[in-house]
Amino acid sequence: MMFDAHLHLADESALLDIRMVKEIIKEAEKEGISYFLSNSLDKRTIDENIALAKEFPEVFLGLGFFPTEFKKDQDLHKIEYLKEKIREAKKEGLSDRLFIGEVGLDFKEKDANKEVQEKALINILKIAKEENLYVEIHSRFAVKQVVNILEDFQYKKVIMHWFTDSKKYIDKVAKLGYFITIGPKYLYDQNIFENIKDVPKEQILFETDYPANVSGKAHKPEIIKEIFNKYCKDKEINKDEMHTILKESFRKIFPNIKA
Numbered sequence: 001m002m003f004d005a006h007l008h009l010a011d012e013s014a015l016l017d018i019r020m021v022k023e024i025i026k027e028a029e030k031e032g033i034s035y036f037l038s039n040s041l042d043k044r045t046i047d048e049n050i051a052l053a054k055e056f057p058e059v060f061l062g063l064g065f066f067p068t069e070f071k072k073d074q075d076l077h078k079i080e081y082l083k084e085k086i087r088e089a090k091k092e093g094l095s096d097r098l099f100i101g102e103v104g105l106d107f108k109e110k111d112a113n114k115e116v117q118e119k120a121l122i123n124i125l126k127i128a129k130e131e132n133l134y135v136e137i138h139s140r141f142a143v144k145q146v147v148n149i150l151e152d153f154q155y156k157k158v159i160m161h162w163f164t165d166s167k168k169y170i171d172k173v174a175k176l177g178y179f180i181t182i183g184p185k186y187l188y189d190q191n192i193f194e195n196i197k198d199v200p201k202e203q204i205l206f207e208t209d210y211p212a213n214v215s216g217k218a219h220k221p222e223i224i225k226e227i228f229n230k231y232c233k234d235k236e237i238n239k240d241e242m243h244t245i246l247k248e249s250f251r252k253i254f255p256n257i258k259a
């Protein structure tokens, strides 16, 4: 069993619509990818993802705000919106397919408000804990800070999104028991395997971050099959065995879904 552990079926530029999403799912299913963890970025994509999850049983609903949505103290009000939408999703019968994402820290821009982003992340982790939901974590230019917060918080239901650049921190989060996702960049960059090779295969997930641009193009979820195949080859693991492992990982994240 394969699934896309991180993508955006409701995207920033609002280019995707229900018809296109249907097509994307259909093409991916032909390659054996059955489930899609669709992350939100802001209020609009939260609402669109709820609509998509209601329409498609294959879509898993990630509710969250991208870290740069928190620029000043007033932006922390968005956390109330998140709580409200979690309640709404539950009422709509989506609890079993629910997770928190995409959230975290992003210090790429010089004017990033680190303090407000950190406050927001801590508050969102509290919600995750209360609701007993997995969180998908973004950590661009903030790996150390993210790992420190998560470690202090002692929350284990964590998926580190696109977390393939620092061997030191990869080994650290692997020890903490988190999942780590590998994206399409892995197909182009052999250093990535060197970084992730010691992570137990039970903690490895595959993602596309679609429609993000990776090495010049957006990779649709059907490419998960190539990422999966390359991983099995590099790790010297039998594909059937890896399918079974992925299925168990999926069940850990969504225990009420019969995968």
Ligand SMILES: [Zn+2]
Pocket (backbone or CB within 6 Å): 006, 007, 008, 039, 102, 209
């Ligand atoms: Zn993303």
